[in-house]
Every structure is written in structure tokens, then in C-alpha cells.
Amino acid sequence: MEAVALRSTAEPEPPRTATLAPPSASAQPTTGRTRRWLRLHHGEFRAALIGLASLILFVTLWQYLTANRVTLYVRFLNIPTPMDVVGRAVIALHNPVFGDHVLISCRRILFGFLLAGGVAVPLGLLMGRYHLLREIAFPICEVLRPIPAIAWVPMAIMLWPTNEGSIIFITFLGSFFPILINTLQGMVQVDPVLVRAARCLGAREVAVFREVYLPASLPQIFTGLTVGMGVAWVSLIAAEMISGQFGIGYFTWEAYSLVQYPDIALGMITIGLLGLGSSFAIRLIGRLVMPWAASR
Amino acid sequence: MPEPSRGLIEVRDFCLRYESMEGAVEAVSNTSLTVQPGEFISIIGPSGCGKSTLLNALAGFLTPSSGRVTVDGEAILGPSADRGMIFQQYSLFPWKTVRENVEFGLKMKGLRRGERERQARTLLGLAGLTPFENHYPDRLSGGMKQRVGIVRALATGPRILLLDEPFGALDAQTRLIMQQILTNMWQRLKISVLFVTHDIDEAIFLSDRVYVMTARPGSIKAEIVVPLPRPRQPALTLSSEFLGLRRGLMSLIREESIRAMGGEVSAEAMKGLAIDVEGQDLAALL
Numbered sequence: 001m002e003a004v005a006l007r008s009t010a011e012p013e014p015p016r017t018a019t020l021a022p023p024s025a026s027a028q029p030t031t032g033r034t035r036r037w038l039r040l041h042h043g044e045f046r047a048a049l050i051g052l053a054s055l056i057l058f059v060t061l062w063q064y065l066t067a068n069r070v071t072l073y074v075r076f077l078n079i080p081t082p083m084d085v086v087g088r089a090v091i092a093l094h095n096p097v098f099g100d101h102v103l104i105s106c107r108r109i110l111f112g113f114l115l116a117g118g119v120a121v122p123l124g125l126l127m128g129r130y131h132l133l134r135e136i137a138f139p140i141c142e143v144l145r146p147i148p149a150i151a152w153v154p155m156a157i158m159l160w161p162t163n164e165g166s167i168i169f170i171t172f173l174g175s176f177f178p179i180l181i182n183t184l185q186g187m188v189q190v191d192p193v194l195v196r197a198a199r200c201l202g203a204r205e206v207a208v209f210r211e212v213y214l215p216a217s218l219p220q221i222f223t224g225l226t227v228g229m230g231v232a233w234v235s236l237i238a239a240e241m242i243s244g245q246f247g248i249g250y251f252t253w254e255a256y257s258l259v260q261y262p263d264i265a266l267g268m269i270t271i272g273l274l275g276l277g278s279s280f281a282i283r284l285i286g287r288l289v290m291p292w293a294a295s296r
Numbered sequence: 297m298p299e300p301s302r303g304l305i306e307v308r309d310f311c312l313r314y315e316s317m318e319g320a321v322e323a324v325s326n327t328s329l330t331v332q333p334g335e336f337i338s339i340i341g342p343s344g345c346g347k348s349t350l351l352n353a354l355a356g357f358l359t360p361s362s363g364r365v366t367v368d369g370e371a372i373l374g375p376s377a378d379r380g381m382i383f384q385q386y387s388l389f390p391w392k393t394v395r396e397n398v399e400f401g402l403k404m405k406g407l408r409r410g411e412r413e414r415q416a417r418t419l420l421g422l423a424g425l426t427p428f429e430n431h432y433p434d435r436l437s438g439g440m441k442q443r444v445g446i447v448r449a450l451a452t453g454p455r456i457l458l459l460d461e462p463f464g465a466l467d468a469q470t471r472l473i474m475q476q477i478l479t480n481m482w483q484r485l486k487i488s489v490l491f492v493t494h495d496i497d498e499a500i501f502l503s504d505r506v507y508v509m510t511a512r513p514g515s516i517k518a519e520i521v522v523p524l525p526r527p528r529q530p531a532l533t534l535s536s537e538f539l540g541l542r543r544g545l546m547s548l549i550r551e552e553s554i555r556a557m558g559g560e561v562s563a564e565a566m567k568g569l570a571i572d573v574e575g576q577d578l579a580a581l582l
Contacts, residue, residue: 197387197445200355202377202404202452211400215391292391292432 080262085269088262098251102270105236105247108164109278112171113232120179120228121221127180128187129213141180149174149235153242167239167247174235175228182224186217219293222286226279233275248274302368303455303488305331305354309363312349322513323349326363329507329516331456334486336479338499340549341509341517342556347492349514351458354490355381367456377401380449384461386441388433394444395420395429401452416451423447423481439470443477450481456488463498472530475502479528496545497533500524508548511556518548 038045059082064070066081080088092098127134149170156166190213198212240249252267254260287293312324324346331337339347352358353365356375365372367379388397398416407415420429423443433441442462449457459478463471479502482489493499499506500522508518524537532538 191385191387193383193385193387194389196355196357196375197381197383198389198400199357199375200377200379200381201401201448203400204404207404212389215389218391290391292434 078261080265084262085265088260088266092263092266101246101248101251102274105240105249106274108168108171108236108240108247109229109232109274112168112236113175113229115168116172116175116179116228116232117225120176120224121183124180124183124221124224125187125209125213125217128184128190128217129209134184141177145177145181149231150238150242153239156239157243163243163245167236167244170239171232171236175232178227178231179221179224182220182227183217186220186224187213189220190216215290218286218290222282222290225282225286229278229282230275233271233278237271301333303331303333304368305329305456305488305490306364306366306369307350307354308365310350310353310360310365311362312346312353312358313361325513325515327509327515328363329519331488331490333488336482336489336491336502336504338491338493338503338506339509340493340496340499340506340545341514342511342549342553343494344512344556345509345552346512346514347509348460351381351460351490351492354456354458355379377404377452378455380452380454380457382442382445382449382457382459382462384464386433386438386445386465388436388441388444388448390433393430393432394425394436397433397444398448398451400448405452419447419451423477437470438466439474442466442474446478446481450485450487454487456490457482459489459491461493462491464493464495471498476530478502479526483526496542496549500538500541500545501528501533506545508545509552511552517552520545 063082065076066079068076070076123137127137152170152173153166156169157163160166160169194212194216195208198208203211236247237249237252240247241253244250248267248270252264252271255263255267307327307329310324310327311322313320313322315321327346327350329337329339339350341347349358353360354367354372356372356379372379388394389400392400395413395416398419399412402412402415417426417429420426423446425440425444425447428436428440428444433444436444445462446457462478463474466474475498491499491502503522506520506522507516508520509515510517520541522541524532524535524541
């Protein structure tokens with residue numbers, strides 16, 4: 001106590017009138033903090049700058065190859081230039097049909113993916129907990145898993161009364177297995193000492209499931225969701241190209257049929273951006289659901 | 297201080313066998329021990345002697361093959377918040393903050409959120425952990441995690457506390473501090489404690505009595521009363537009484553540790569083998 005009292009008297013208030021004095025202790029933190037923030041985040045800045053430069057280089061190379069119609073072995077003869085694509089994008093953005101294509105694809109992804117998550121996550125959790133269920137369901141999963149979703153297209157068309165239904169089914173299948181397998185993996189990796197600790201604190205079966213198994217598996221579940229979302233897009237675009245009437249995959253394929261070459265690139269870039277956006281959304285949700293993992 | 301009336305642990309002729317390809321294996325055989333209400337008892341023995349097995353039976357994770365294990369005369373049917381347990385591995389829930397971890401047992405009891413929070417805050421305050429109540433466990437040091445673990449186990453008001461080498465993973469300094477903290481909590485709560493360790497000093501420093509177990513199949517080899525006065529200070533470990541107890545326990549455990557490793561290398565057997573290592577007798581080298 002005495003030491004604290006002594007120090008507080010030894011450090012008088014900074015003089016307020018001395019304008020020419022070196023910056024007082026109260027003014028320093030703001031600039032000091034900014035500088036420190038810059039120093040600590042130096043690496044991120046560098047990465048962002050290099051990333052931007054690399055993207056610009058990529059577009060420049062694209063422009064060079066297409067504007068000069070370079071033909072080595074690969075032919076850039078009919079490939080649209082970046083400016084062609086930008087021009088088409090401006091037109092497409094003013095055309096409601098393009099927006100519909102994008103919206104329809106997004107809706108299919110949303111339904112297929114949510115359905116897959118809604119079935120695969122609970123099934124994976126239960127399979128991880130109850131051996132009997134795992135023994136029954138696992139062989140079926142292992143047989144069906146290696147079949148790519150696209151190979152299901154003819155079967156899906158026969159199974160479902162509507163075209164829409166079969167496309168959503170393909171999307172569902174694509175994301176189902178990555179989510180299921182990862183959820184199961186998460187359950188297997190749950191630290192048994194945490195389960196024992198919960199039981200010693202009075203947790204019964206349902207509580208152990210809700211309070212231990214589920215949160216312990218969440219990181220793996222989100223890995224599954226991220227992978228599943230990627231595969232969902234792959235499956236969707238393929239299904240749309242084969243049997244679609246709408247959707248961004250259909251738009252891209254149709255552009256080829258109609259010799260609208262800039263639209264091919266526009267469709268591809270749109271698919272890329274949609275995929276990027278959806279995996280970002282999953283990461284964001286993951287961070288909100290698992291605040292303990294974000295603090296690391 | 298009123299004498300504690302609950303927390304009597306009785307183990308009578310406890311045996312634990314399990315099946316293996318070689319037939320039935322006996323992990324623990326004919327073990328009997330008693331912990332009086334409010335006593336601090338340690339079990340010490342070579343690794344693999346079944347001391348953790350005994351503790352797991354008391355926690356309710358294992359059923360004895362034969363014999364009886366009771367707390368206050370009641371048979372143990374399964375895990376319960378009546379019997380708190382601390383594990384060597386850190387067992388805080390990583391997805392819960394320190395306070396939420398402490399609240400867990402109260403939540404399982406069905407207490408309302410507000411009441412839970414109030415009780416958890418009080419306990420964390422007593423343990424000096426208030427500044428960390430909103431931290432996630434991965435930001436805590438090992439000693440701090442075990443401290444929270446002890447508070448969490450005590451929050452539900454258990455009759456007995458079972459500790460399975462709780463400080464085994466901590467460095468020597470932290471270990472001493474944790475021993476002090478545990479003794480303080482125990483003296484305030486007067487709860488029965490059964491403490492499993494392989495550290496002789498720790499066992500003597502903490503306990504009223506120490507049970508020494510034999511190598512596998514484990515059974516009680518000896519019971520040592522520790523007559524040292526409380527409260528005990530770290531300097532006590534240098535006193536002649538302490539060192540005397542330590543010497544006695546060491547020789548008891550050494551015998552069992554050697555047995556657990558498959559027996560001592562006898563000089564006679566070595567001479568019989570008559571192996572020469574660069575002209576020297578191997579027995580002489582050993």
C-alpha cells in the first residue's frame with residue numbers, strides 16, 4: 001500500500017500550460033497505438049498488397065494474351081478480353097434475366113445444402129454416439145460415398161417429378177457425405193475425459209450430448225460444412241449444365257451454345273464469386289457459433 | 297468447527313478383473329480401505345498398480361468384480377455430483393468460460409441462470425479467480441486450469457473429492473502452490489479427500505494417512521499415519537519427522553516398483569550367464 005502511495009505522489013500531473021513540451025502522456029497513446037497497430041499488422045498489409053498486385057498481374061496477362069490473340073498450342077483466339085467481360089457484366093446487371101439465373105442457383109444451393117446439413121449433422125452425431133446405428137448406416141454410406149453427385153443425374157431425373165427437385169437432390173447429395181463424414185469424425189475425436197468430467201458433475205445422457213458431444217464436434221462439423229458447400233456448388237453447376245433450364249451453370253453453358261463468348265467468362269467469374277461468398281458466410285457463422293475458437 | 301458427518305468412504309475386499317486373450321486378468325485384488333468423514337487420504341503405488349482403477353470405481357465408472365464400495369453406507373451405482381473428481385488431464389470444457397465451467401454442475405442440478413451465476417461468482421471470488429471468470433480455458437496456465445477444475449468439482453457440494461494425480465502435469469513450483477491451495481480448501485470445507493499420486497513428498501505433505509499399494513494386481517501393502525501438525529508449511533518437508541516418513545515410504549515403494557518392472561536383476565543370475573563385456577563381468581557393471 002505504501003509503495004503505491006509513494007509512487008502516485010512522485011508522478012505529478014503533466015503541466016497543462018507547457019505547449020512546447022514533448023507530447024504529454026495523455027496525447028501519446030493514440031499515435032503510439034496507431035503506430036503499434038501498423039507494426040503488429042505489418043504482415044497482413046504485406047499479404048494484402050502482394051495479393052492485389054498478383055491479381056492485377058493476372059488480369060494484365062489475360063488482357064495481353066486475348067487482345068493479341070496469342071496462339072501457341074493453346075489458342076486465345078476466341079477468348080474474350082477482360083474489357084469484353086466487363087462490358088457484358090454491365091449489360092447483364094441491367095438485365096433481370098441474369099439476376100434470375102443467379103437467384104435460382106442460390107436458392108438451389110440453399111435448399112440442397114440446408115437439407116444436407118439438416119440430415120447429415122444429426123445423423124453423424126447419432127452415428128458417433130450409438131454403435132448400432134453406425135454399424136447399420138456406415139456400410140451404406142461407404143458404398144454410396146464414392147459415387148460423384150453428377151453420376152446421379154440420370155437417376156435423379158427418374159426419381160423426382162420435377163427438374164427443380166432433381167437438381168436440388170444432386171446438390172444435396174454432393175454436400176451430404178462431406179458433412180456426414182466430418183461430423184462423425186468430430187464425434188470420434190471427442191476427448192473422453194470431458195465426457196467423464198460431465199458425468200461426475202451430474203450430467204445425464206441428453207445433457208452430455210448437448211453440453212459435451214455437440215460443442216466438441218462443432219469445429220469438425222464446420223470443416224464438413226465448408227467442404228460440403230464447395231462440393232454443393234460443383235454438383236449444382238454440373239447438374240444445371242446437363243439438365244437445367246435456369247441457373248448460372250445453365251447460363252454459362254448456353255453462352256457457349258449461343259456463341260456469346262464473353263458471357264462464358266462472366267458466368268465463370270460469377271460462379272467463383274458465389275462460391276467465395278458462401279464459404280465466407282460459413283466461416284462467419286462458425287466464428288459466431290464458436291467464440292472460444294475465435295479467441296485463439 | 298463442527299465435525300463433518302458425511303463423506304465416509306468404505307472399500308471392502310474390492311477386486312477388479314477383466315477378460316483378455318490370456319484369460320481373466322486381475323487388476324486389483326482384495327483391497328480394503330476406509331476414509332473417515334473429513335479425512336485427507338492418499339494412495340501411492342507403482343504405475344499400473346490399479347490406484348486409478350480404485351478411484352474410477354469410487355467415481356462410479358467401474359463396477360467391482362467382487363467386494364463392496366460405499367459412501368456413507370450407500371452402494372455406488374454410477375457417476376454422481378455427490379462425488380467430485382479431478383483428473384490428471386485438464387478437463388475444463390474449452391467451449392465454456394471459466395464461470396460457465398464452474399456453473400456446469402449447478403446447471404445439471406437444475407438451478408436457474410441467475411442463481412447459478414451468483415453462486416459461481418462467489419466461489420470464484422473465494423478462489424481468487426474473479427479476474428479470469430470470462431476467460432476461455434485455453435488462455436489459462438495448467439495450474440490455473442486445475443484450480444478452476446477443483447472449484448468446479450466443489451461447486452455442487454460433493455460429499456467426497458477424488459483426485460487422480462491432479463498435479464502430475466504441473467511443474468514443481470506450481471505443484472507446491474497447488475498443494476497449498478488444495479489443503480486450504482479442504483480445511484475450510486472439511487470434505488473427505490482421496491488423493492492418488494506417485495509422488496511420495498506430495499502424499500506425506502497433504503495427507504492424514506497414506507495407503508501404499510503393491511504392484512499389479514494391486515492391493516494394500518501398508519498404511520502409514522502422518523502425525524505432522526497442521527497447518528503445514530513447505531519448510532516442513534525438511535524436518536526430520538518428514539524425512540523419516542519419506543525414507544520409510546520410499547523403501548516400501550521401491551520394492552513394489554521393482555516388482556512392477558519385472559523384478560530385480562540378481563547378481564547370481566548374471567554370473568550364471570557369464571557374459572563378458574569387453575573383458576568385464578556384466579554383473580559387476582550393473
